[in-house]
Amino acid sequence: MDSLTQIVLGAAVGEAVLGKKVGNKAMLYGAIAGTIPDLDTIVGKFLDPLTAIEIHRGISHSIVFSIVMAPILGWLVAQLHKKAQASWKDWSWLFFWGLVTHPLLDAHTTWGTQLFWPLDLRLAYQNIFVIDPLYTLPFLVFLILAMRLPKASKKRRKWNNLGLIVSSAYMVLTLVLKGISYQKFTEALANEKIEYTQIDTRPAAFNTILWYANIDVGDAYLLGDYSFFDSKPIRFKYVPKDRQLLGDYRDSETIKRLNKISNGWYAVEKRDSDLYYNDLRFGVYDLDAKDLRFVFSYQLIPDGETLEIEEAKRDPEAMKQVLKSLWDRIWGN
Template sequence: MDSLTQIVLGAAVGEAVLGKKVGNKAMLYGAIAGTIPDLDVLANYFFDTVTATELHRGFTHSIFFSVVFAPLFGALVSKIESRGPAGFKDWSWLMFWGMVTHPVLDAFTTWGTRLFWPFDLRLAFQSIFVIDPLYTLPFLVFLILAMREDRTSPKRRKWNGLGLVVSTSYLVLTLILKGVAYYKFDQALEAQNIPYVKMDTRPSPFNGVLWMANIDVGDAYLMGNYSFFDSRGISFESYPKNHQDLGDLAANGRVRRLIGITDGWYAIGRSDEGLLFNDLRFGLVSLDPGETQFAFSYLLKPRPDGDVEVVKLPRRKDDAKRLMAALWKRIWGN
């Protein structure tokens, strides 16, 4: 999830663990703990594109990381707050819960997280977009209400508890919505006599009303969207896989790792500069009919030494504007 959401969650968890004893400092350190796992973004400055992508939401987003580093951060905070009522165990417990709830929340997003690192298992329930105001804003309101109360006030625990209950309930609701959306896509495919190998569903950006699907039909992928306000049937557009276009590059270690990152949901395209590796998990940059640009694309540039350089393509400046306008219109039905 986005940084603001993780800060709010970390602060609320910190308050639940230690708020009664140390007041708003629990929220402060909880918020810090909630942002620590995202320090893995620093990998972008030290590693190549593929390695940095593999490391994202890996080690730092695991239970192992939280268990090992919570005592270290707890010791640091206990020294800083040595004159306060909380000790090493208290701060270590707060840091653990602040850090571990971060990847648990991330597991509900499309990218997912390797919560059980070092095991090669990525949890990705794909039921909530990385930014969802319906999750974050109510949570933030309850946190502010709790912050305004005295640390010993029952109202403080009440407001914070409500924030945790409401936000968690919303996560559960997104799983239900995902199940309904999956059923709708499956029924539409059956009605159109389209057999498929597998299907992957996810919410569209910033909401849980409009859902998108990738469908593997063999030599191509179908992509479609469904809003709970729709009055007409679901239509699908086809995108060829073109996996054969990789040629000898299919055996390259870097390309194989990129395929593993996408869990096989990729299509190959071409540009003036060379082959494009398109990650289908995050869909297209817009909802316009005939759109061919994907949100995440990588240029494959063969090198003289036989290896291949992978370059992540930047998004155009107007992509976000186009997407937001189309989303607002599409959410309300077809």
């Protein structure tokens, strides 16, 4: 999830663990704990693009990392606040829960997280977008209401607990909505007598009303969207896989690593003389556009017998139109 959401969650967890003893310090250090796992993005800036993608939400988003770092950070903070009513063990528990709830939340997004690192397993439930105001804003309001009250106040704990309950209830609701949308897509495929091997669904940006689906039909994919306000049948767009365009590079190390990142959901595209690797898990900017552009697209640059990659640049002006199209599409076809 986005940084603000992780800060809010970390602060609320810190308050739940230690707020009664140390007040707003619990929220402060909980917020810090909630941001630490995403420091892997800073490390990625010093690495090549492919390695940076691979390490994102890796070891720093694991239970192992939380277990190892919690007592270290707990000890450091205990030294800073020796007069506080909290012990080293108390601070360690705060950091453990602040660190571990970060990847637990990220596991609900499309990118997912390697919670059980070093096992080669990425959890990605794909039931919430990385930025969802309906999850974050109510949570933030309850947190602000709590932090304005004395640490011994029962109402303070009540507001904080309400924030945790409401946000968790919304997360459960998104799982229900994902299940309903999945059923709508499979019914549409059955009605059109389309045979497929896999289907992958996820919410559109900033909401859980509009949902997208990728359907594997062999040598191509079908892309579809469904809003809970739709009145017309679901329509699908055909996207050829075109993996033969990779030629001799199909078995290269770069393509193998990209395939692992995309979990096999990819199509190859030739634009002019350039070759692009499109990761389908994050969909396209505008499914109604004549010329589809994928959110995560990498230009493949031959370098002798190897391939280099460069992430396709995004057009800020085009993004404004995409947001307008998204808003219009949410309200039904």
